[in-house]
Amino acid sequence: MEFDSPDAFLAHVLWTFRSYLDTLVLVGGFAVRLYEIHPRAAPAAVRVLRTFDADLATPSGGIPLAGESLSALAEAAGFQLDFRGDHIPAVMKLVPKEAIGGAVGVDQYTVEFLTPMTGAPASRSGRAVMTSDIQAGVTAQRLRYLDLLLESPWRVSLAGLSGIPDATTTIEVRLPHPGFFIVQKILISEELNRQDKRSKDMAYVYQVVSLFRRELIALADDVRDQMNAIPAWRRWLERFRRLAGSLFGGPTAPGVTEAHTVLRAEMAGSGLDVPSPQMIHAGVSLFLKNF
Amino acid sequence: MREQEVRLPAEGLSHGLHLDFIMSREGRSFAVEVKVAREFADWVFQWMARPILALQAAHRLKSWEPILAIYVDSIDLRIVRRFKGQIALYAPNLWWLVADGHGSLVAHLPSGDEEEIGDLHSPRSGYASAKLSFGDLDQWLLKVLLFARPQAAGWGGPRGPIRNLAQLAKLAAVSPPLVYRWAAAMERSDYLAKRMGRVPVLANLDALLGEWRGRYRVSDNNPIPCSSVFGEHADESFPDEFLNRLRHLSDSAPPCALTGHQACRLYRLKHSDARSIHLYYSGEPSVLMEALQLVRSDNPVAPVVLLQPRHRRSVFGGVSRVDDVPVCDILQVYLDLYHLPDRGREQADFVHERILTPLIRSAVEPQDGI
Numbered sequence: 001m002e003f004d005s006p007d008a009f010l011a012h013v014l015w016t017f018r019s020y021l022d023t024l025v026l027v028g029g030f031a032v033r034l035y036e037i038h039p040r041a042a043p044a045a046v047r048v049l050r051t052f053d054a055d056l057a058t059p060s061g062g063i064p065l066a067g068e069s070l071s072a073l074a075e076a077a078g079f080q081l082d083f084r085g086d087h088i089p090a091v092m093k094l095v096p097k098e099a100i101g102g103a104v105g106v107d108q109y110t111v112e113f114l115t116p117m118t119g120a121p122a123s124r125s126g127r128a129v130m131t132s133d134i135q136a137g138v139t140a141q142r143l144r145y146l147d148l149l150l151e152s153p154w155r156v157s158l159a160g161l162s163g164i165p166d167a168t169t170t171i172e173v174r175l176p177h178p179g180f181f182i183v184q185k186i187l188i189s190e191e192l193n194r195q196d197k198r199s200k201d202m203a204y205v206y207q208v209v210s211l212f213r214r215e216l217i218a219l220a221d222d223v224r225d226q227m228n229a230i231p232a233w234r235r236w237l238e239r240f241r242r243l244a245g246s247l248f249g250g251p252t253a254p255g256v257t258e259a260h261t262v263l264r265a266e267m268a269g270s271g272l273d274v275p276s277p278q279m280i281h282a283g284v285s286l287f288l289k290n291f
Numbered sequence: 292m293r294e295q296e297v298r299l300p301a302e303g304l305s306h307g308l309h310l311d312f313i314m315s316r317e318g319r320s321f322a323v324e325v326k327v328a329r330e331f332a333d334w335v336f337q338w339m340a341r342p343i344l345a346l347q348a349a350h351r352l353k354s355w356e357p358i359l360a361i362y363v364d365s366i367d368l369r370i371v372r373r374f375k376g377q378i379a380l381y382a383p384n385l386w387w388l389v390a391d392g393h394g395s396l397v398a399h400l401p402s403g404d405e406e407e408i409g410d411l412h413s414p415r416s417g418y419a420s421a422k423l424s425f426g427d428l429d430q431w432l433l434k435v436l437l438f439a440r441p442q443a444a445g446w447g448g449p450r451g452p453i454r455n456l457a458q459l460a461k462l463a464a465v466s467p468p469l470v471y472r473w474a475a476a477m478e479r480s481d482y483l484a485k486r487m488g489r490v491p492v493l494a495n496l497d498a499l500l501g502e503w504r505g506r507y508r509v510s511d512n513n514p515i516p517c518s519s520v521f522g523e524h525a526d527e528s529f530p531d532e533f534l535n536r537l538r539h540l541s542d543s544a545p546p547c548a549l550t551g552h553q554a555c556r557l558y559r560l561k562h563s564d565a566r567s568i569h570l571y572y573s574g575e576p577s578v579l580m581e582a583l584q585l586v587r588s589d590n591p592v593a594p595v596v597l598l599q600p601r602h603r604r605s606v607f608g609g610v611s612r613v614d615d616v617p618v619c620d621i622l623q624v625y626l627d628l629y630h631l632p633d634r635g636r637e638q639a640d641f642v643h644e645r646i647l648t649p650l651i652r653s654a655v656e657p658q659d660g661i
Contacts, residue, residue, distance in 0.1 A: 042521075042523065042532070043523065043526050043528060045519075045521050045522040045523035045524075045525060045526060046521070046522055209521075210521040210522075210523075213520075213521055213523075213584065214532075272522075272525075273522055273525070275521070275522050276586070278586045278587065279518070279519075279520050279521070279522060279586050282520045282580075282581070282584075282585075282586045283520040283521050283584070286520065286581070286584065
């Protein structure tokens with residue numbers, strides 16, 4: 001199973017799980033890729049970061065069967081379950097069969113299910129509870145603040161992608177509300193188990209703000225109102241404001257520097273202008289100032 | 292002007308507090324002290340202490356904002372710079388202006404800072420005999436006289452009949468003595484004639500425009516090169532997107548007006564595909580930059596250049612809204628284009644041919660019914 005491009009891989013994943021697409025929300029880097037083709041997005045001036053991980057978010061409490069199970073669909077589509085780590089249940093990824101046993105590379109295509117972290121983050125014995133079962137034999141990694149990505153999702157059709165099989169162009173997939181996407185990326189920046197991904201997350205924040213630059217105030221207002229309506233989310237909103245100030249408070253703030261470093265590396269040799277720290281700070285501030 | 296020779300009662304002072312006059316402008320009240328000296332030398336600073344104290348007292352008592360106006364025979368720029376430093380140190384809230392007999396002006400006023408220095412080597416025989424300096428006032432009066440007729444295109448400033456200099460003064464909202472002095476300088480330069488002894492009519496307009504072009508560069512304005520916050524200025528759609536942001540600026544945004552190539556697009560006079568954007572602004576640029584999603588750029592050919600006008604009144608006085616975007620008058624656009632490197636001269640010639648040539652032809656004739 002070989003893919004010509006990350007887009008082709010994504011189309012294959014979404015085609016595989018098409019009977020569950022009313023429940024799942026595509027999050028992570030591929031969500032940013034699809035924001036690019038959303039009708040409400042402005043043309044991207046910065047190349048969207050490449051990703052090889054398809055992250056599918058599910059509500060907590062598991063997913064009811066919709067015909068074939070997730071594991072059966074994955075098996076039939078050439079994926080194999082790959083359990084890693086010593087968590088109980090183990091962290092599960094879906095990888096193309098030929099990749100099993102290989103090194104965990106940065107450019108390896110994978111699928112992962114994610115679910116909101118509800119309840120205690122650790123068991124009574126003190127062991128971290130990192131995963132939960134979403135169907136028989138299928139686990140999802142628990143992630144804090146993921147609830148936000150399931151709220152008021154947007155839909156996008158794959159018809160805007162080129163180089164994917166014709167049959168998959170009819171697929172519609174749910175994406176996080178872009179405002180919640182930014183808020184969640186900033187909130188999880190504090191999580192210890194996300195530090196390796198934080199720089200890329202900061203770059204995603206700038207890219208999403210850039211794509212929806214024509215309606216930043218409306219997006220921020222929408223998110224703020226929804227978060228203010230739920231007591232637990234109000235606390236998250238306070239935390240978000242604090243973190244946003246420290247990450248993007250100026251052109252030399254850590255979030256700005258990390259985003260700039262990632263974008264510079266990604267765009268090296270492309271001939272495109274790399275956004276300066278001043279641009280990143282000013283751009284993200286256009287969204288953050290509304291909170 | 293509201294009141295001349297103002298005296299405020301003050302305890303312990305038999306004659307009270309004396310001020311030269313009180314004026315109102317845009318809802319604000321100003322107390323003004325006027326001083327006249329032959330020379331503008333360091334010793335003048337000592338002599339200014341009393342009027343400054345009087346203005347500050349008036350501000351405390353009546354909340355009138357203080358303006359110190361100084362008229363000298365000839366401005367010495369070195370002394371002006373020292374004067375600026377002294378005022379900034381001892382009376383930072385003071386508005387002030389220094390004018391001289393050659394038409395030079397240095398000012399720190401609520402409308403902005405101005406520095407227009409004429410030819411310091413010209414004879415000290417007063418403004419009336421001086422040549423046209425193409426300062427803010429000169430430019431403004433020229434534009435009003437040229438565009439005031441009803442059919443003139445590309446103008447958002449005042450319109451109306453001008454049958455004598457007093458009517459020009461009224462229409463341009465400039466005090467008559469200044470208009471008479473300007474007219475004298477214009478006549479000496481052979482750019483103004485008077486029909487029937489009183490009706491002002493522009494003359495030799497091609498030569499006048501040539502002199503104006505020679506004396507002016509768009510770079511004379513204080514430029515801030517900018518790029519878009521999201522780097523989208525490379526996109527085909529950026530000029531349209533930028534114009535859309537201009538359309539939707541809030542009422543609290545600082546005044547601004549488009550010039551150069553993009554102004555020509557709005558005037559339906561686009562001749563080249565040049566994409567540079569030039570925008571005049573007034574006030575605090577950071578507010579406008581945020582609203583327009585811009586950041587300062589080190590790029591010498593930045594896609595957007597904000598311009599703080601050297602001649603504020605002349606630039607903003609003729610602004611009109613075209614397709615809901617504030618745009619400079621067509622003469623300003625022409626002058627700004629003329630020296631722009633991205634096919635500016637070609638575009639300026641096109642504007643001249645389409646708009647200015649017919650306008651000039653009609654301008655050398657007296658206005659309707661005269």
